[in-house]
Amino acid sequence: MIRTTLAALCAAVFAPVATAAAADAISPARVERAVAASWRDLPADMQARVDQDETMRLCSQYRNAPPPKVAKAIVAREKKNVAYPADGKFLGDWKKGQASALSGFGGRMGDDPKRANGGNCYACHQLAPTEISYGTLGPSLLGYGKLKGTSEAAQKEVYERIYNGQGTMACSTMPRFGHNGFLTIEQIKDAVAFLLDPDSPVNK
Amino acid sequence: MRTTATMALAVALSIGGGLLDCGGARAQSSPGDDADKTLEKYRAMISDPMSNPGYLAVDAGEALWSMPRGTKNVSLETCDLGEGPGKLDGAYAKMPRYFADTGKVMDAESRILWCMETIQGFDTAAIRKKPFASSGGNPATEIESLVAFVANRSNGHVYAAKMEHPKEREMVALGEALFFRRASVNDFSCQTCHGQEGQRIRLQKLPHFDTPKDAQATMASWPTYRVSQASLRTMQHRLWDCYWQMRMPDVGYTSEVTIALTAYLTKKAEGGKIEVPSIKR
Numbered sequence: 302m303i304r305t306t307l308a309a310l311c312a313a314v315f316a317p318v319a320t321a322a323a324a325d326a327i328s329p330a331r332v333e334r335a336v337a338a339s340w341r342d343l344p345a346d347m348q349a350r351v352d353q354d355e356t357m358r359l360c361s362q363y364r365n366a367p368p369p370k371v372a373k374a375i376v377a378r379e380k381k382n383v384a385y386p387a388d389g390k391f392l393g394d395w396k397k398g399q400a401s402a403l404s405g406f407g408g409r410m411g412d413d414p415k416r417a418n419g420g421n422c423y424a425c426h427q428l429a430p431t432e433i434s435y436g437t438l439g440p441s442l443l444g445y446g447k448l449k450g451t452s453e454a455a456q457k458e459v460y461e462r463i464y465n466g467q468g469t470m471a472c473s474t475m476p477r478f479g480h481n482g483f484l485t486i487e488q489i490k491d492a493v494a495f496l497l498d499p500d501s502p503v504n505k
Numbered sequence: 506m507r508t509t510a511t512m513a514l515a516v517a518l519s520i521g522g523g524l525l526d527c528g529g530a531r532a533q534s535s536p537g538d539d540a541d542k543t544l545e546k547y548r549a550m551i552s553d554p555m556s557n558p559g560y561l562a563v564d565a566g567e568a569l570w571s572m573p574r575g576t577k578n579v580s581l582e583t584c585d586l587g588e589g590p591g592k593l594d595g596a597y598a599k600m601p602r603y604f605a606d607t608g609k610v611m612d613a614e615s616r617i618l619w620c621m622e623t624i625q626g627f628d629t630a631a632i633r634k635k636p637f638a639s640s641g642g643n644p645a646t647e648i649e650s651l652v653a654f655v656a657n658r659s660n661g662h663v664y665a666a667k668m669e670h671p672k673e674r675e676m677v678a679l680g681e682a683l684f685f686r687r688a689s690v691n692d693f694s695c696q697t698c699h700g701q702e703g704q705r706i707r708l709q710k711l712p713h714f715d716t717p718k719d720a721q722a723t724m725a726s727w728p729t730y731r732v733s734q735a736s737l738r739t740m741q742h743r744l745w746d747c748y749w750q751m752r753m754p755d756v757g758y759t760s761e762v763t764i765a766l767t768a769y770l771t772k773k774a775e776g777g778k779i780e781v782p783s784i785k786r
Contacts, residue, residue: 325678332682339760340753347754350689357687361694364685408690408752424706436706438698476691483690 329362360472372471380468382480383461391456391493398495399502401488402428408483418483420463420492425475428495429502438474446497446504459493559653559730559782562645562737566654569647575625584620586613586655597659598779601768603670610676612767614741615759617651636758637742640734652739653728656781664725664777668768680769683762684714693751695766709786714773721777724770729783737782740767 340351356375359367367375404419406412422428425439449455462469464479478484484492495501570581586596587604601612607619614636621627638646645653668677687694698706702713712719728739738746744763748756756762 325674327675327678327682329682331675332679332686335679335683335761335765336686339757339762341757343754350753353686353688357692360692361682361686365696409749410755434707436709437704438701438706474697476693481690481692 329358356467356472363472365472365474367471375467375471376469379465379471379477379480380461382477383464383468384479384486385460386486386490391453391460391490392451392498393487393490393492393494395491395494395498395501395503397488398491398493399429401484401491402495403432417488420478420484420488422492430505431502442496442503444504446499446501449497451497451499456493456497459496460489463489463492557730557782557784558735559728559737559784562650562653562728562730563657563782564654565645566650566652566657569651570654575621575627577624577626579625581617581620581624581651584617584624586616593655593658595659595662597656598662598664599666601673601676601764601771602666603672608672610670610672610764610768612740612759612764613652613655614648614739615764617648617655618759633758637738637745638736640736642735645737649728649737649739649742653737653782656728656779659779660781662779664721664771664774664779666768666771666775668772673768676765676768677772679761680765680767683766684769689752691752695747698747698750714770717773717776720770720773721775724774725777725779726781726783726785728781729785731785733786 336351340348343351353361356379359371359375363371398420401417401420402422404417405421405424406416407418422442423432423434424436427435427437427441427443428445430443449459462475463484465477466473466475467477467480476483478492479486479489496503498504573580583590585591585604585606586593587599587602588594588596597613600616601610603610604616609615611619618629618632621632622629632646632648636646636648638644638649644650666673668674684695684699687697698704698711699714702716702719704711704713712723714720714723724740727743728737730736731738741758741763744766745756745758
């Protein structure tokens with residue numbers, strides 16, 4: 302039951318409108334041949350960005366609306382991919398979390414790899430009421446901490462969600478920040494604090 | 506006049522936070538609306554060919570097209586863009602398309618380069634290595650100028666890329682699959698940002714290509730003069746830019762991926778009336 306509801310929700314949220322206008326069939330191997338021809342002679346770290354892992358492959362194939370069985374397998378696999386803070390603490394510094402939420406820096410060709418990547422949460426989410434430059438690709442997280450509370454369980458849940466959202470929802474739009482090594486464990490703790498800390502502007 | 510108008514637009518844009526989309530017909534109530542209106546006003550002001558700096562590239566492209574050049578010292582006036590040698594009017598509106606002489610589906614950029622190689626005897630390696638002008642008011646590169654000129658000669662024409670040849674159909678299907686292909690350190694695909702109607706990233710409105718008016722307004726307005734980069738930009742550059750945002754390595758210039766995506770998006774834009782170069786954020 303829960304599974305069906307979740308799948309229906311996934312389909313409703315993510316199903317592209319026009320898949321019904323069926324295009325000619327194209328094989329995954331053909332797609333990968335085109336990709337290989339279009340990004341050539343890359344160093345290993347860059348080739349790794351072009352290549353897909355199993356989850357990306359399945360989410361692409363099912364256009365982010367995998368059938369329930371596939372979705373379940375993705376969630377199970379991604380759930381295992383979460384690394385936890387060594388000190389067992391989930392709440393970092395909300396001020397640092399805020400700075401990261403505002404920053405779209407990092408990972409783009411030409412970006413200085415020595416500078417910290419930004420979480421860029423505002424690209425997709427509304428957060429603090431004072432920041433009007435927010436995107437709408439994700440749900441509003443305005444007052445999120447007031448809703449969730451600051452219990453250990455809430456902290457852990459939010460940490461896991463940011464570390465690897467696909468451990469909760471298969472083919473989530475949200476980047477798997479921790480899993481992909483895009484944000485560090487410390488940065489994810491800061492993001493949790495930005496969302497949950499009662500002093501954070503998100504909860505004002 | 507040209508300079509003043511451009512500067513006024515730049516000012517309008519920086520007031521708006523430089524985060525706006527000027528993609529046109531996408532009305533939506535958002536904090537960006539006031540700035541959108543300001544931008545609309547300045548766009549109207551500079552929409553005439555005398556003040557859109559993109560037209561400098563059109564003029565340069567026209568000169569490059571008709572000038573005898575290359576090792577064979579001939580012009581591009583016999584180049585066949587699909588409508589017959591030297592036939593330019595409306596040709597861009599039917600591209601990308603299949604060309605029997607190469608056995609490939611080609612977009613305007615790859616076809617012009619092919620003409621430069623075969624007709625004029627150019628070695629295009631250097632052009633392919635640096636196809637885009639650096640941002641910040643530098644003149645358009647040769648190939649950008651030529652595309653601007655060729656595209657401009659389809660103004661008033663409606664996108665009518667038929668995509669009926671089996672190779673064209675294959676490219677459209679390939680483009681569609683690529684649109685959903687997630688990769689790199691943020692797990693993005695094109696669909697992440699362009700998958701739903703009326704979405705924004707920060708304050709920038711995002712075109713949704715399954716919405717015909719979005720697809721038409723978008724595709725029929727490239728090449729465009731991008732004020733934020735002070736440069737004329739082509740669709741090849743836009744795709745490179747979106748892959749850059751996706752944290753992908755630089756996608757190959759005129760690579761199969763870029764042509765397949767262009768074919769897919771152009772098919773979606775059928776019926777859009779071409780007015781280029783436009784002017785955008």
